[in-house]
Amino acid sequence: MVDQTSLGLRSLVKQDGSLELSLAQVTVSPPKNDEVIVRVEATPINPSDLGLLLAGGDVSSAKASGKGRQTVVAAPIAPAVMRALSARIGKSMPIGLEGAGVVTNAGPSPEAQALLGKTVSIFVGGMYGQLRKARAADCLVLPAGIKTEEAASAFVNPLTALGMLETARREGHKGLVHTAAASNLGQILNRLCQADGIPLVNIVRSEEQVQILKGLGAKHIVNSAQASFRDDLVSALKATGATLAFDAIGGGKLAGQILVAAGASAETYNMYGSSVHKQVYIYGTLDPGPIELTRGSGMAWGIGGWLLFHFLAKVGPDVEAQLKARVASEIRTNFASHYTRTISLLEALDPGVIAAYSRRATGEKFLINPSLAIE
Amino acid sequence: MVDQTSLGLRSLVKQDGSLELSLAQVTVSPPKNDEVIVRVEATPINPSDLGLLLAGGDVSSAKASGKGRQTVVAAPIAPAVMRALSARIGKSMPIGLEGAGVVTNAGPSPEAQALLGKTVSIFVGGMYGQLRKARAADCLVLPAGIKTEEAASAFVNPLTALGMLETARREGHKGLVHTAAASNLGQILNRLCQADGIPLVNIVRSEEQVQILKGLGAKHIVNSAQASFRDDLVSALKATGATLAFDAIGGGKLAGQILVAAGASAETYNMYGSSVHKQVYIYGTLDPGPIELTRGSGMAWGIGGWLLFHFLAKVGPDVEAQLKARVASEIRTNFASHYTRTISLLEALDPGVIAAYSRRATGEKFLINPSLAIE
Numbered sequence: 001m002v003d004q005t006s007l008g009l010r011s012l013v014k015q016d017g018s019l020e021l022s023l024a025q026v027t028v029s030p031p032k033n034d035e036v037i038v039r040v041e042a043t044p045i046n047p048s049d050l051g052l053l054l055a056g057g058d059v060s061s062a063k064a065s066g067k068g069r070q071t072v073v074a075a076p077i078a079p080a081v082m083r084a085l086s087a088r089i090g091k092s093m094p095i096g097l098e099g100a101g102v103v104t105n106a107g108p109s110p111e112a113q114a115l116l117g118k119t120v121s122i123f124v125g126g127m128y129g130q131l132r133k134a135r136a137a138d139c140l141v142l143p144a145g146i147k148t149e150e151a152a153s154a155f156v157n158p159l160t161a162l163g164m165l166e167t168a169r170r171e172g173h174k175g176l177v178h179t180a181a182a183s184n185l186g187q188i189l190n191r192l193c194q195a196d197g198i199p200l201v202n203i204v205r206s207e208e209q210v211q212i213l214k215g216l217g218a219k220h221i222v223n224s225a226q227a228s229f230r231d232d233l234v235s236a237l238k239a240t241g242a243t244l245a246f247d248a249i250g251g252g253k254l255a256g257q258i259l260v261a262a263g264a265s266a267e268t269y270n271m272y273g274s275s276v277h278k279q280v281y282i283y284g285t286l287d288p289g290p291i292e293l294t295r296g297s298g299m300a301w302g303i304g305g306w307l308l309f310h311f312l313a314k315v316g317p318d319v320e321a322q323l324k325a326r327v328a329s330e331i332r333t334n335f336a337s338h339y340t341r342t343i344s345l346l347e348a349l350d351p352g353v354i355a356a357y358s359r360r361a362t363g364e365k366f367l368i369n370p371s372l373a374i375e
Numbered sequence: 376m377v378d379q380t381s382l383g384l385r386s387l388v389k390q391d392g393s394l395e396l397s398l399a400q401v402t403v404s405p406p407k408n409d410e411v412i413v414r415v416e417a418t419p420i421n422p423s424d425l426g427l428l429l430a431g432g433d434v435s436s437a438k439a440s441g442k443g444r445q446t447v448v449a450a451p452i453a454p455a456v457m458r459a460l461s462a463r464i465g466k467s468m469p470i471g472l473e474g475a476g477v478v479t480n481a482g483p484s485p486e487a488q489a490l491l492g493k494t495v496s497i498f499v500g501g502m503y504g505q506l507r508k509a510r511a512a513d514c515l516v517l518p519a520g521i522k523t524e525e526a527a528s529a530f531v532n533p534l535t536a537l538g539m540l541e542t543a544r545r546e547g548h549k550g551l552v553h554t555a556a557a558s559n560l561g562q563i564l565n566r567l568c569q570a571d572g573i574p575l576v577n578i579v580r581s582e583e584q585v586q587i588l589k590g591l592g593a594k595h596i597v598n599s600a601q602a603s604f605r606d607d608l609v610s611a612l613k614a615t616g617a618t619l620a621f622d623a624i625g626g627g628k629l630a631g632q633i634l635v636a637a638g639a640s641a642e643t644y645n646m647y648g649s650s651v652h653k654q655v656y657i658y659g660t661l662d663p664g665p666i667e668l669t670r671g672s673g674m675a676w677g678i679g680g681w682l683l684f685h686f687l688a689k690v691g692p693d694v695e696a697q698l699k700a701r702v703a704s705e706i707r708t709n710f711a712s713h714y715t716r717t718i719s720l721l722e723a724l725d726p727g728v729i730a731a732y733s734r735r736a737t738g739e740k741f742l743i744n745p746s747l748a749i750e
Contacts, residue, residue, distance in 0.1 A: 083671075084671050250670060251670070256665070256666075275685065279679075283674075285670065288670055289670075290631070290667045290668060290669045290670070291631075291667070291668040291670070292665045292666070292667055292668075293665060293666040293667075293668070294665045295625060295626070295660065295663055295664075295665070295666070296458075296459045297680075298680065299658075299680035299681070299682035299685065300680055300682070300685055301679055301680045302677055302678070302679030302680070303668075303677070303678050303679065304654075304676055304677030304678065304679075305672075305673065305674035305675055305676045305677070306674070307674035307675070310650070310674065310675055
């Protein structure tokens with residue numbers, strides 16, 4: 001076997017306060033031992049990828065130069081955002097947390113050889129590229145006949161949704177609240193909660209999103225754009241007993257409103273306010289502005305960051321393996337994802353396309369197919 | 376033995392949106408079994424007592440009527456504050472979490488009889504009164520010869536300070552941050568951290584408070600009134616490795632600034648920001664306004680309420696007994712409190728005195744002596 005070359009998307013934060021996106025050609029050496037090489041055919045653009053890809057840059061001012069594989073996109077990054085990026089400056093970063101493809105080469109170990117020609121999902125980063133080397137143990141083999149597009153999103157959203165349920169169980173909550181609930185992740189969470197019999201309060205921001213969730217059979221839907229939002233939320237929390245929320249938005253008042261509503265809906269009350277512990281985990285940054293918490297939920301409350309990688313590190317490899325096995329067996333049902341557009345690596349560098357996928361609009365989800373031709 | 380009468384301070388939130396403070400006379404029946412009656416001589420006005428006593432009322436508008444034991448004080452409560460008080464409306468509440476006195480009557484059990492004539496500290500609420508019935512097991516017997524004034528504050532601040540250290544140990548933090556650090560509690564915390572060799576970052580708001588802490592031998596003092604505050608805080612966090620803060624203030628930006636500074640000072644960094652868990656517990660409400668958290672501390676962060684009663688319930692009675700035993704043995708050293716003024720129950724109803732003790736100024740601490748004469 002000989003060295004191969006692979007084009008991959010790179011994100012670079014420069015000292016001068018700019019973001020540079022480009023395609024880099026790298027050499028992929030033959031796989032050793034239990035290594036395999038995957039020809040990547042489907043890798044989603046998740047919100048968590050966007051954060052790393054765009055680094056908070058102002059993509060409305062993005063400018064492209066060069067042609068084909070020499071295309072380079074530049075966009076400015078605000079000084080306040082730059083401060084948080086110091087550890088990234090000057091490092092050309094491969095992007096793409098997860099994806100699926102076909103195993104084209106394998107090292108000599110039996111585990112690697114057994115994967116030759118198989119469609120696998122991997123979750124090792126750097127997926128926005130033509131070839132990705134991985135270890136056989138990192139490959140999730142999906143049911144026979146599955147397309148790479150169906151296998152593309154087997155980790156980030158599925159494990160996040162399962163991680164939310166597992167967190168609720170471990171921390172003793174009876175039900176869940178989810179914001180930005182009509183998202184792809186929110187839809188998976190609805191299917192899982194219905195399957196597992198766990199009450200779920202869905203918070204959305206528009207009537208259109210209410211309808212999406214009704215179509216999925218969601219029972220508790222609260223629209224934050226309604227004047228009755230606060231009362232509706234208290235009623236839904238009372239009906240479900242939910243005391244744990246996962247919030248994708250972050251900035252603004254919503255997380256605090258959930259805590260106060262949970263305090264108001266809790267049955268026990270003493271002179272320090274509700275003594276039932278109420279928790280909000282913020283796992284996204286749809287609004288990067290400050291989080292504003294109004295007091296009034298008593299003293300038994302918490303808010304914090306929630307990151308899939310920290311969760312997996314906490315629960316350990318055995319639980320992680322169990323969760324992945326469930327994803328593999330339910331990939332076409334509970335964990336199905338839908339994409340509104342498939343693009344090539346080169347299209348991912350088009351300022352107009354960047355504007356579209358960076359919008360993160362409800363119902364829109366982009367897939368990159370790195371095997372599509374680049375002139 | 377016959378019934379006795381006892382005058383005690385009461386706080387009442389009325390449906391019309393007003394606070395009423397008064398003295399109520401109650402009948403105290405003879406102690407049964409393991410009960411004792413304590414003649415209360417010293418009970419502090421802690422910030423946690425003020426919250427229950429004043430219920431967020433506007434004490435600058437307080438008006439007194441009546442004389443002597445018929446004195447009644449009324450103050451308005453803002454509608455927004457009233458909403459959080461619904462469970463209190465119409466309930467005349469006794470006040471005073473802790474205090475000390477002399478056991479004057481005891482039930483027939485040997486444990487109760489053994490306490491007759493002894494100076495004890497109790498932590499059973501309703502201490503702002505002349506007599507308090509308690510169980511023998513609730514009485515902490517202090518070293519011989521101690522004055523009731525020295526025994527008055529044996530629980531709230533000592534157990535809170537010990538609870539902070541215990542929380543740090545249980546959650547795996549190497550050092551602590553404390554805000555409003557020149558307070559009585561902050562001074563106890565400094566003595567304890569020095570005794571136990573735990574690094575402590577003291578955040579204060581004035582040069583006067585810096586001097587108080589220097590006088591106590593504090594090593595890490597950061598003044599939030601200085602322009603260099605942010606950098607000073609990062610340096611102190613780096614020097615100590617502190618990743619857990621206890622904040623008495625609550626409202627405003629400080630809690631968020633601590634999280635961001637802790638993220639900036641942490642040694643490990645990955646693409647999601649610092650992966651070291653950074654935690655702020657808010658245990659007070661010096662500023663009842665909204666808490667504003669700026670993002671920028673990565674995903675491994677948490678903020679939440681911390682209440683001594685929830686902590687004690689969590690650690691269980693054995694740990695609570697250990698902590699109390701330490702308080703008793705170090706009550707004159709590490710856990711010593713100082714008072715700037717001693718008042719009678721009647722003086723506690725004087726609008727001018729209320730204005731003074733509700734200010735919660737650094738270095739000022741009031742003690743009520745309910746055994747002082749009331750005409």
